[in-house]
Amino acid sequence: MREERKGMLIVVSGPSGTGKGTICEKLLAEDPSLTFSVSATTRYRRETEIDGVHYHFISEEKYDELLKEDAFLEHATVHGHRYGTLKSQVEELMEKGLNVVLDIDPQGAREVMRQRPDCVSIFILPPSYAALRVRLHTRNTDDPKEIERRLGNAKGEIEQMHLYQYAVVNDDLELAYQQISAIIAAEKQRTTRYFPVVE
Secondary structure, X not given: OEEEEOOOEEEEEOOOOOOHHHHHHHXXXXXXXXXXXXXXXOOOXXXXXXXXXXXXXXXXXXXXXXXXXXXXXXXXXXXXXXXXXXXXXXXXXXXOOOEEEEXXXXXXXXXXXXXXXXXXXXXXXXXXXXXXXXXXXXXXOOOHHHHHHHHHHHHHHHOXXXXXXXXXXXXXXXXXXXXXXXXXXXXXOOOOOEEEEOO
């Protein structure tokens, strides 16, 4: 038996504070066929973040240059900061047969789904708005005003859930992880990207 696989693009999205980043980190640690696409952003770097690992932290001027070059698969202004996924990085990884995970906000996710209808799209929901508020407060990365803005945005983002192929509620991290792992495992076997040859 000879097998060939084509890499796929996996979009993991949802409101801020739903655990997208934590779930994606766990997926990448457990599945060697998955790789992460590092987004570019004009946002300030948090103390725990490493340039080129968590994001490519770039200037507004560099971002403008990349926009002119049509270098982004998607780009969006979220909570006052600009973010973008580099087309060249995603395509290069998929050509190698890797499955590229994008951990992006819903605005960016909609643009990727428009440009790449072959992507696998997963929307992560909080169990409640009250739980989301607690999560945003306990991660200690944003001030109260920013938290309120993110909660306000979450309501509109959840209304767009029907645009995605899959929805997963993150009330229990392990269960949410298992559900997303099962989705990815099934998608790997689609005949559009899995080509077994019986000899």
